[in-house]
Amino acid sequence: MKHDTTQRIARTLGLIVPLIWSIEANSNQAAPAPERTGRWSRVIDESLNVIEGDPLLIDESTVSVQPLAADSDSTSSPVRDVVAIIVGPSISRDLTVSDRMAATRAGDDAPIRTSYIELVDGQRIPGSLHADDEGMPVWRSAWLRDIPFELETLRSIRLQDGATVPEATESDIIVLSNGDRLSGLILKMDTEVEIEVERSNGDIDVISIPLDRIASVSLLNPFVPRSGTMVWLRGGHRLGSKSIQIGDDGYVRLLEPAVGGDTAEIPAEFLIGVATDANRIESIASMRITVAEGPDGGLRPWIPEPKVTTGHHPLDAAPIRFDGPLEATIRLPRRDCRFMATVERPMESGPGRSVLRILDGDRELEVIEITPESPVHRVQVPISGDRLVLRIEDGGDGPFHDSIVLREAVVIRPRR
Known part of the structure; x- marks a missing residue:
């Protein structure tokens, strides 16, 4: 009996000791790398x-x-x-067929045509008009809870796909389904929109229009920049939130969205951009750009205007093409910013060479030679003034094919 007990203990130890060694060996191994998603x-x-x-x-x-x-x-x-x-x-040069197809399917490679609301803080939320349980209009979107209409938070609404959305510069504007426009002061927006208009004889009238007769609305509410995260999603979405998280389950989570609920979960394949503080970043494509001949001018009867690529882009930083030689001046929203961009020589350009000079007002900051052998350059420079100048010059082989594309061009304001 004693002999059997000894053998049983020995067999048990023989099983336990290798198991302990195996556990220790596995614990010393590095954790496997996270699985690739195909999204760089x-x-x-x-x-x-x-x-x-x-x-x-x-x-x-x-x-x-x-x-x-x-x-x-x-x-x-x-x-x-x-x-x-x-x-x-x-x-x-790095775009794949898959990248292009994803943008086309979402409609991001063209001006947005779907219905949307745009808020005073820059959020844009594609969706459609619905009624809540009490029959009041709400905006329903793919990722947020229903959003009630609040006049003071709205800048524009497109209620019918493809409708023109004019910019309100002097008064609120309503565009009707038949294309007619009314300008005045919008007083109320629920199942009907009430607008106060001035007649040609000076009389003031209040007109009520059912929502189903309206194609778009633009309000004269001022832009109110928001601090906090702004997220760009496929399909024309710009959504604000307190913060963002992305887990290994393939979902983006917006924590405390600015509108539409306490949280929002979105499949990660829809994400194209994030600004951790939306108030600090502004795209060059959204600013006024003026062009002049520059030092190599006088060879053309006109100066080509910059071409801003249409569509929906992360950080709203649409690519901008400049066909030089020319000098482009961008008025910045404030001083003491940093300019960041990627400069790319268009793939269809011929064998020409060009020089890009970046100036802070009249002070030269950087000189870049752009050639077929060196077609891509990343730029990041501090700008102390309020005038960014881009001067595109002939590279020594004649004023032909002196073109560049500014990609993801933004200015970044100092952290407060």
């Missing part, structure tokens, strides 16, 4: 350094990406040190 992300930090990788994960304190190299460790940055995130390639 670029994280831009406070120093304007770019960290690239896939997948992109964000928790309450950290942004991390897995670099392309299989043996590289995940790279992390504190959320407070991240300025922006852009998903997808930055230049046309």
Whole structure:
């Protein structure tokens, strides 16, 4: 009996000891790299350094990406040190058929034609008009809870796909389904819109119009920039929230959206851009650009205007094409900003060479030679004044094919 007990203990130890060794060996192994999603992300930090990788994960304190190299460790940055995130390639040379198809399916490669509301803080929410349980109009979208109409928060509404949405510069504007327009002061918006208008004889009338007869509405409410996160999604969405998280389950979570509920969950494949503080970033494409001949001028009877690519782009930073030689001046919203962009030589350009000079007013900051051998350059420079100048010059082989495209061009304001 004693012999059997000894053998049984020995057999048990023989099973336990290898199991312990196996557990210890596994615990010493590195955790497997996160699974790739096929969506390449670029994280831009406070120093304007770019960290690239896939997948992109964000928790309450950290942004991390897995670099392309299989043996590289995940790279992390504190959320407070991240300025922006852009998903997808930055230049046309890196665009794949899949990238182009995704933009086309979402309608992001053309001006937005679907119905939407735009709020005074810059949010744009595609969706459609519905009635709540009490019969009052609400805006229903793919990712947020129903949003009631509040006059003081609205800048524009498109109620019918493809309808013109004019900019309100002197008064509120209603565009009717038949194309007629009414200008005045909108007093109320629920199942009907009441607008106060001035007749040609000076009399003031109040007109009520059912919502189903209205194609679009533009209000003279001033723009109110918001602090906090702004997220760009496929399909023309710009959504604001207190913060954003992305887990390994493939979902983006907006925490405390500015409108439409306490949280919102969105499949990560819809994400194209994030500004961690929307009030700090402004796109060059949204600013006034004036062009003149520049030092190499006088060879053409006209100066081509910059061409801003239509569509929906992360950070609203639409690509801008300049056909030089020319000098472009951009008036900045304020002084002491940083200018960031990627300069790309168009792929269809011929063999020409050009020079790009970047100036802070009259002070030259950087000179870039753009050639077929060196067609892409990343730019980040401080601008102390309120005038950014881009001077495109002949590279020594004649004033032909001196074209550039500014991609993801933005100015970043100092952190408050």
